[in-house]
Amino acid sequence: MEQKYDVIIIGAGIVGLATAYRLLQYKPDIRLCILEKEELIAKHQTGNNSGVIHSGIYYKPGGLRATNCRRGYKMLLEFCQEENIAYDVCGKIIVATQDYQLPLLDVIFERGEANGLQGLSKLDIAQLKEHEPHVQGLKGLWVPQAGIVDYMGVAHRLHEKILKAGGEVILGQKVEKVDNRGTQCELVTASKTYIGKLMINCAGLYSDKVALYTRDSLDMRILPFRGEYYKIKPEREYLVKNLIYPAPDPNFPWLGVHFTRMIKGGIEAGPNAVLAFRREGYKKLDINTAELLDTIAYKGFRKMAMKFWRQGMDEYYRSFFKSAFTRSLQTLIPELTEDDLIEGGAGVRALACGDDGALLDDFVFYEDKHVINVCNAPSPAATSCLSIGQTVAEMAMKQL
């Protein structure tokens, strides 16, 4: 049985949902559906992230990540206000605990100013302690714009609005094949064929695989990096007031283990970053042999592994030994002990790696006739979702 649409989006994560929402705002009479392989929306990256509203301080000025984060930040806050979704712009501190990190703080400060952030300030140790009494460090930054929100809540509200606007979200439909016929695309699942004038790939951890359904080659692949969390025991939550981040290593796309107050209560510590042996591998021993071999066979991965094998081993060590994880956290809060931490959940990041072994820093879109592939939407893509959705919807409008 075939079903016809103007636009078919693959993936009901926050990026696919925001894209559908924006498209239905631009063209309310459009026939649009989202095909999602799971039986519920936002089960993967969107449902397992840190819940931080990023300010845009980290990203290279002028890049898509920076511009979409700044624009998306405003859009997200407006959306939450209009829709009565709880959020808190509580601000965060970024802390240098070692001398070599001090110049990194300056770089981030300058990036923040270049990205239009106001009210950033440099902090000495006494000022750091005014924000977070239990933190230790040499110097820090105060970022007043950072905040927290429940992205699952945002995703569910987008879902409701899509349905209200006449869109469809069809669950349990894994797209296994796409035929671009030159005038339309045919998307095949185990039970049905869906025909669309335009297909938009928002498949997150599988966005490269889905892109290869319609492209002969791709000069990048998605590598899955699991981020594991601990929670601080309720009686020790007083150690953290809001958000405490280390000065990030500019060689890595993740921000280092940090402390996050969650909007629904509780404090999370993490996430780390270990290569997952399966794209949706949330547990240490989750293995999919075919996916693992596919990762190892990729030349970009092998080049990256040659460069970062030592850091990779450190990450595994920290993953398997709670004492090592605790030691990393103690660089920020020395009073924290192993007993204060209880195991939390995990998320898997879709990180795009190029054939040259470099992790792609920016959002990546590939536009072909009848197809748009969103192939790299890493953090802060949840913060930026409404802006990314708008960017993709504008691309789509040109093809409709």
Ligand SMILES: Cc1cc2nc3c(=O)[nH]c(=O)nc-3n(C[C@H](O)[C@H](O)[C@H](O)COP(=O)(O)OP(=O)(O)OC[C@H]3O[C@@H](n4cnc5c(N)ncnc54)[C@H](O)[C@@H]3O)c2cc1C
């Ligand atoms: C541990 C972690 C912490 C993070 N912290 C933050 C943060 O604090 N702030 C922030 O802004 N960002 C954060 N991020 C990043 C952010 O969560 C992601 O960038 C964002 O959720 C990506 O959304 P997405 O829709 O592209 O992907 P996803 O949410 O992964 O959605 C993709 C969807 O596509 C579906 N799919 C895949 N293949 C198919 C197929 N063949 N057919 C049908 N459906 C398919 C999947 O089932 C999935 O539902 C974090 C990410 C992680 C993993």
